[in-house]
Amino acid sequence: MTSEPEKPVGDILLVDDIDNLRSLSGLLTQQGHKVRKVTDGMLALQAAILNPPDLILLDIVMPSLSGYQACSFLKSSDRTRDIPIIFLSANDEALDKVMAFRFGGSDYITKPFEPAEVLVRIETQLKLSQLQQQLQAQNVQLQQELTDRRAAETVLKRLNRELEIKVQTRTSELIDRNEQLLNLQTHLQTALAQAQHPNDLQSELMSRISREFYAPLSVITLSAELLARSPHKEGGSPENLLNNRHFQRITESVSRLQQMLENTLFLAQAEARSLPFNPQPLKLTEFCQTLVAEWHLSPDSLHRLVFTKHKEQSIVIYADTALLKQMVTQLIANALRYSPDGGTVQIELCDQQNGIVFCVQDQGIGIPVADRERVFERFYRASNASSIPGNPGAGLGLAVVKWIAELHGGAVKIANAAGQGTLITVSLPIANKTTALAIDE
Numbered sequence: 171m172t173s174e175p176e177k178p179v180g181d182i183l184l185v186d187d188i189d190n191l192r193s194l195s196g197l198l199t200q201q202g203h204k205v206r207k208v209t210d211g212m213l214a215l216q217a218a219i220l221n222p223p224d225l226i227l228l229d230i231v232m233p234s235l236s237g238y239q240a241c242s243f244l245k246s247s248d249r250t251r252d253i254p255i256i257f258l259s260a261n262d263e264a265l266d267k268v269m270a271f272r273f274g275g276s277d278y279i280t281k282p283f284e285p286a287e288v289l290v291r292i293e294t295q296l297k298l299s300q301l302q303q304q305l306q307a308q309n310v311q312l313q314q315e316l317t318d319r320r321a322a323e324t325v326l327k328r329l330n331r332e333l334e335i336k337v338q339t340r341t342s343e344l345i346d347r348n349e350q351l352l353n354l355q356t357h358l359q360t361a362l363a364q365a366q367h368p369n370d371l372q373s374e375l376m377s378r379i380s381r382e383f384y385a386p387l388s389v390i391t392l393s394a395e396l397l398a399r400s401p402h403k404e405g406g407s408p409e410n411l412l413n414n415r416h417f418q419r420i421t422e423s424v425s426r427l428q429q430m431l432e433n434t435l436f437l438a439q440a441e442a443r444s445l446p447f448n449p450q451p452l453k454l455t456e457f458c459q460t461l462v463a464e465w466h467l468s469p470d471s472l473h474r475l476v477f478t479k480h481k482e483q484s485i486v487i488y489a490d491t492a493l494l495k496q497m498v499t500q501l502i503a504n505a506l507r508y509s510p511d512g513g514t515v516q517i518e519l520c521d522q523q524n525g526i527v528f529c530v531q532d533q534g535i536g537i538p539v540a541d542r543e544r545v546f547e548r549f550y551r552a553s554n555a556s557s558i559p560g561n562p563g564a565g566l567g568l569a570v571v572k573w574i575a576e577l578h579g580g581a582v583k584i585a586n587a588a589g590q591g592t593l594i595t596v597s598l599p600i601a602n603k604t605t606a607l608a609i610d611e
Contacts, residue, residue, distance in 0.1 A: 178296040179203055180224030185214040185240070186258055187229065190281070194227065197285050198292070211235025215243055218250050225295055227279075230259040230270070238273045245274040252302065254295040447577060449488045454526060455479055457491070458519055461498055472512025475502070480520035487526060487598055489578055497574040500567045501530040501594055508592065509534025510558045525580070525599045533591040542584045546572040571596070 179202045184194055191207045198205045206223065208214050211232045218226065226244070230237035237257060244250040254276040259266055262280045270278050276298075277291050462477040479485075498517075505515040513533035520527050537545060541552040551565040568582075571594075575582045580598040 177201070177293055178300060180292075180296045180299075182206070182292070183208070183214065183217055183223040183226045185209070185211070185226065185228045185232070185237070190229070190258070190283075194283070194288070197288065201289060203292075211237065211240040214240055218244055218253065219247065222250050222253055224253070224299060225292060226253055226255045227292075228255050228257055228275075230257055230261070230266070238269060241270075241273045241275060252299075252306075254299050256291060256295060445577075447490050447493070449490050449578070452487055452489045452491060452494070453484045454487050454489075454528075455484050455519060457494070458498065458517060458528075461495065462502075462517055465502065467506075471506075473506050473509065474512075474514045475517065476514055477517045478519070480518075485519065485521055485526050485600065487578075487600055489598070493574045493577065497571050497596070498528075498530075500571050501596075504567050504594075505530050505532035505534065505592070508532065508555070508558060513591075521600060522597075525597055528596040528598065529593060531586075531591060531593040536586055536590055536592050537584055545584070546582070568594075 181204045182198055184191055184198070184205055184207045186194065187209060191209065195205045195207055206217060208217055209232075212235050214226070214228065215235075217223075228237045228240060232240075237259075241255050241257075244253065244255065251274075255274065256277040256279055257270040257275045258279050258281060259270075260281040267278045276295055279288060279291060458477055458479075462475050465475055467473055467475070502515060502517065509515070509532040511534075515533075516529070516531045518529040518531070520529075535554055535557060537552050538554060541550075544550045545552055545565075545568050547565075548569045549565040555565075572582050575596050575598065578598055580596060583595045583597075585593040585595065
């Protein structure tokens with residue numbers, strides 16, 4: 171079962187003659203209403219203004235002040251204008267009812283009363299009054315919220331304006347800073363270009379000179395070989411032996427010039443970042459064996475080339491074959507040149523945990539300790555390089571060796587003291603096991 175809604179209970183001001191006051195007062199009191207009773211219009215005004223009730227039951231015909239007049243006064247006051255008023259009258263004429271509503275009445279009850287009708291009309295007006303009060307409270311709350319929101323919007327707009335000013339100021343500062351950085355970058359790029367320009371010119375000049383020398387040197391080499399092989403130069407006479415020795419010197423000198431030009435061109439391309447580099451899996455053991463076996467020593471050479479390895483299976487690395495050949499050739503040529511009294515040039519290959527070690531050791535004049543760091547610089551020659559017969563080198567060979575080793579992720583070291591020969595060690599990374607197995611297969 172659904173419970174009936176709770177009926178509103180109110181403070182009711184009853185204004186009527188004494189007979190009706192008794193009957194209505196008893197009826198309303200039984201319903202739980204608080205009832206205040208007056209018999210005069212003036213007393214009704216005083217009671218309502220002093221302590222406004224929830225509802226007024228007001229008789230139209232009263233001495234000294236009619237119900238219409240009392241209602242007019244009550245509706246003109248801010249304190250009492252919202253109190254609902256139900257007129258009581260014995261007149262059931264339409265004109266009387268219209269007058270009651272014009273003066274501000276909320277309802278109209280005709281005497282004699284029907285108790286049930288009176289209670290329903292009172293209950294309806296109390297509910298309407300409560301709803302109106304709730305609506306007014308909600309309106310007041312809404313108005314306050316709107317006021318607070320407007321105030322918050324005003325504050326937010328002010329903060330936004332302040333933020334915009336700060337952002338504009340900061341943006342202007344950042345733009346100025348950015349322009350300063352761009353100007354600094356431009357100056358640095360200009361300075362770098364100016365600093366790089368001489369090196370570019372030098373690299374270009376070295377490259378062109380090297381190319382221009384190749385053709386005539388090739389012609390000289392070919393002509394010397396043809397003359398050395400001509401029929402009238404054959405035989406063992408002193409004159410022919412002397413001439414053959416001269417041809418051999420020409421060939422060796424041209425070979426050194428070609429090597430110097432190759433080194434010069436290599437360094438020029440390396441500095442210009444135009445050097446081709448194509449690493450591929452390479453069996454280093456077979457590579458070194460072939461290179462040593464094909465090396466041609468002069469007939470009167472006192473040198474001996476020996477290759478040894480510390481591991482039976484093939485050692486595999488990733489390398490550019492042409493560059494690696496140039497590096498090994500340069501090391502062997504240096505070892506032969508700077509050991510003029512002959513002796514053994516030992517080429518040794520062994521593997522370590524993280525790579526391989528390639529060593530070239532001679533029994534020549536060695537490199538002084540003070541020169542070891544600088545011999546890898548271009549055009550730098552050790553202080554004892556001029557002690558050997560013939561034209562000294564250009565000081566490019568070890569620079570090429572260092573560049574090629576580092577290009578392959580390796581390093582170069584020099585050991586041994588002057589007078590005890592030179593040991594040059596090149597460390598290179600080894601290929602992974604998967605690659606090594608694939609090559610062996």
